[in-house]
Amino acid sequence: MALERIAAIPALRERIRDARHQGLAVGCVPTMGALHSGHTALLDRARSECDVLVATLFVNPLQFDRKDDLRTYPRDMETDLRECARHGVDILFAPTAEDMYPREPVTTVEIEGLASGLCGASRPGHFRGVATVVLKLLNIVQPDFACFGEKDYQQLAIVRRLVEDTDLPVRIVGVETVREPDGLALSSRNALLSPAERAAAPAIYKALRSARRAIGAGQADAASILAKARDALRREPLIRLDYLEIVDPESLAPVCRITGPVRIAAAAFLGATRLIDNVSADPPEGR
DSSP states (O other): OOOEEEOOHHHHHHHHHHHHHTTOOEEEEEEOSOOOHHHHHHHHHHHTTOSEEEEEEOOOGGGOSSHHHHHHSOOOHHHHHHHHHHTTOSEEEOOOHHHHOSSOOOOOOOOTTTTTSTHHHHSTTHHHHHHHHHHHHHHHHOOSEEEEEGGGHHHHHHHHHHHHHHTOOOEEEEEOOOBOTTSOBOOGGGGGSOHHHHHHTTHHHHHHHHHHHHHHTTOOBHHHHHHHHHHHHHTSTTEEEEEEEEEOTTTOOBOSBOOSOEEEEEEEEETTEEEEEEEEEOOOTTO
């Protein structure tokens, strides 16, 4: 099936209704474009489980707390179209801001607790915008399942809770982070790094792995583990740490003593570019 590009919501809904009438399973991968191997891993995972694969491409203005960040966000529609076709996307839903928000929205989605820490602490309103647009997209596409990357782990946790709380009949699938050979998590923002910043960026993943090894070796005091990891990042002068935390993987609440699975999450600036990353960690068996 040739890739079909749709911008209008009514046209997409009609197309999905046709698929449903044929008994076809629909998968969805929401993106903001500038597709890279992290996105295509999501597309490949979804393609393997559905009859009709819908990728959405929408740079959502509601989730940007800085206008400059929205203005400079990478956009490359021609490359995105080629990648979608190469990875078996049937429908690319690429609405404009006017399609999605014909009027200034007065209804938004607040996620209490999960959205207050980590990235939510330094990006006020960001996850309100994320939750609002994801709810809209899932209502428009009405897929059987949707794939989200684990690199944006806080977003993944919020989307899972959003679907649970609103009784949306959609299965949320988390897909493992895709990395460069030096460990840097793939991100559209990586293209904004200078050569020196790009060389320094893998230190973030190195610090996360160091903390994970400490937990795997039986260290249980989160504060001491984090102190060592933060010290390591401070030795890289181009990295300005936003946060580095050890949290519960479901509630995202900070963990003081590690007795079960946790998520180690970080955000840092390299110049004006903000990168995020996270890893899972488990204490030794029997703890």
